[in-house]
Amino acid sequence: MNEARLPEGTAPAPAEGAPRWPLWEVFVRSSRGLSHVHAGSLHAPDASMALRNARDLYTRRNEGVSIWVVPSDAIAASDPDSKGSFFESPQGKDYRHATYYTKSEGVKHL
Amino acid sequence: MARNVQPAGQPAPQNAMEALTPEDAAGQENFDRIIAKDSRVEPKDWMPEAYRRSLVRQISQHAHSEIIGMQPEANWITRAPSLKRKSILMAKVQDEAGHGLYLYSAAETLGTTRDEMMDALVAGKARYSSIFNYPTVTWADMGAIGWMVDGAAICNQVPLCRASYGPYGRAMVRVCKEESFHQRQGFEILLELANGTPAQRAMAQDAVNRWYAPSLMMFGPPDDDSPNSKQSMAWNIKRFSNDELRSRFVGMLAEQVKVLGLTLPDDEIRFNEDTKKWEHGPLDWEEFKEVLAGRGPCNAQRLERRRSAHADGAWVREAAAAYAAKQAAKQSSTNAQKAAA
Ligand SMILES: [Fe+2]
Numbered sequence: 001m002n003e004a005r006l007p008e009g010t011a012p013a014p015a016e017g018a019p020r021w022p023l024w025e026v027f028v029r030s031s032r033g034l035s036h037v038h039a040g041s042l043h044a045p046d047a048s049m050a051l052r053n054a055r056d057l058y059t060r061r062n063e064g065v066s067i068w069v070v071p072s073d074a075i076a077a078s079d080p081d082s083k084g085s086f087f088e089s090p091q092g093k094d095y096r097h098a099t100y101y102t103k104s105e106g107v108k109h110l
Numbered sequence: 111m112a113r114n115v116q117p118a119g120q121p122a123p124q125n126a127m128e129a130l131t132p133e134d135a136a137g138q139e140n141f142d143r144i145i146a147k148d149s150r151v152e153p154k155d156w157m158p159e160a161y162r163r164s165l166v167r168q169i170s171q172h173a174h175s176e177i178i179g180m181q182p183e184a185n186w187i188t189r190a191p192s193l194k195r196k197s198i199l200m201a202k203v204q205d206e207a208g209h210g211l212y213l214y215s216a217a218e219t220l221g222t223t224r225d226e227m228m229d230a231l232v233a234g235k236a237r238y239s240s241i242f243n244y245p246t247v248t249w250a251d252m253g254a255i256g257w258m259v260d261g262a263a264i265c266n267q268v269p270l271c272r273a274s275y276g277p278y279g280r281a282m283v284r285v286c287k288e289e290s291f292h293q294r295q296g297f298e299i300l301l302e303l304a305n306g307t308p309a310q311r312a313m314a315q316d317a318v319n320r321w322y323a324p325s326l327m328m329f330g331p332p333d334d335d336s337p338n339s340k341q342s343m344a345w346n347i348k349r350f351s352n353d354e355l356r357s358r359f360v361g362m363l364a365e366q367v368k369v370l371g372l373t374l375p376d377d378e379i380r381f382n383e384d385t386k387k388w389e390h391g392p393l394d395w396e397e398f399k400e401v402l403a404g405r406g407p408c409n410a411q412r413l414e415r416r417r418s419a420h421a422d423g424a425w426v427r428e429a430a431a432a433y434a435a436k437q438a439a440k441q442s443s444t445n446a447q448k449a450a451a
């Protein structure tokens with residue numbers, strides 16, 4: 001399936017001129033009750049400074065009440081090429097949607 | 111998000127004809143489908159090497175423009191006429207720094223590191239918008255820049271929110287949200303000066319006169335002299351041609367300048383009823399090329415300032431790294447103690 005990231009220690013060595021500080025992905029919760037949403041990324045030497053940088057960079061206008069920072073290389077992502085096989089095909093599974101059930105049309109509160 | 115776009119030390123084939131592996135063929139097919147559907151390309155997707163290179167060039171130049179663009183306005187922060195204006199100008203310049211950072215992180219998703227981009231800028235190898243190589247000689251220039259330079263940037267950037275490369279489009283959405291304050295505060299500065307003393311009014315008019323042509327040239331060379339535009343539009347990166355955007359912008363200025371009670375230094379501005387497009391007088395493209403080639407009034411000064419700012423900030427970067435190392439050491443000794451207990 002090939003969607004998992006490389007096991008620890010097998011990642012390619014950083015190329016010449018690679019960033020001196022690790023990259024962090026920033027997620028911002030815009031208000032209580034909502035999910036954190038990916039806002040962008042930044043470089044910082046550690047998590048606490050990444051949080052401060054994220055506050056200055058992504059919430060200059062009260063855009064958030066909470067921030068997550070995650071080291072970019074800690075994120076495992078699905079492989080875009082496996083779209084067909086990795087994500088379940090909705091083909092022939094209309095019955096998972098309420099719109100499939102038409103006989104109850106017109107029945108109140110259903 | 112994921113950046114493993116190219117295995118390190120293994121450059122992608124420069125010429126698609128050289129190595130059209132089955133993966134490349136399938137990738138190209140998928141890429142073509144995405145573009146045809148006007149959908150978005152994301153970092154981990156296969157993309158033609160030329161598309162990647164073209165994006166890296168455009169996004170990094172855009173980022174550099176935001177970063178260098180802080181300088182002409184920072185020039186007036188200490189001399190802003192009131193505390194309110196000073197706070198506003200500082201917030202605007204800080205926004206431009208933010209725009210640069212959003213864009214650098216978008217460019218990084220294409221496999222180019224921030225340090226490579228920074229190094230290219232500081233070494234004078236990278237381009238940025240020629241507009242920022244003009245001097246800011248009066249306070250009214252803060253007004254003219256906000257109104258016209260940020261105004262032109264908005265015209266350019268709004269369609270880029272729909273650029274086919276996802277991270278670029280998303281960065282532009284964020285940028286555009288912030289830009290409208292930039293343009294309005296500039297307009298307000300000019301409006302106040304235009305309604306002030308005769309000297310203030312003259313200062314406002316002088317600033318508009320000087321920034322008008324350079325701001326029109328921000329859209330880039332005329333269409334018949336813009337070789338990259340066609341390909342960029344075919345890839346859905348650019349949505350409108352340079353001349354199209356410039357014409358729209360002139361139309362907006364022509365209306366807005368009336369509210370200011372000032373004039374534009376161009377008596378050939380008119381709305382062409384046949385083409386339904388705004389037209390303007392000739393622009394000095396020789397000057398544009400000279401400034402872009404590094405021979406503008408402030409090129410050397412801007413680069414020198416960027417270099418010294420980077421060098422002056424070295425101790426901050428070192429201190430932050432030392433602090434992070436110390437915190438990590440503290441943490442691991444605490445962990446060891448806990449494990450031993
Ligand atoms: Fe900006």
Ligand SMILES: [Fe+2]
Nearest residue numbers: 206260289292
């Ligand atoms: Fe701006």
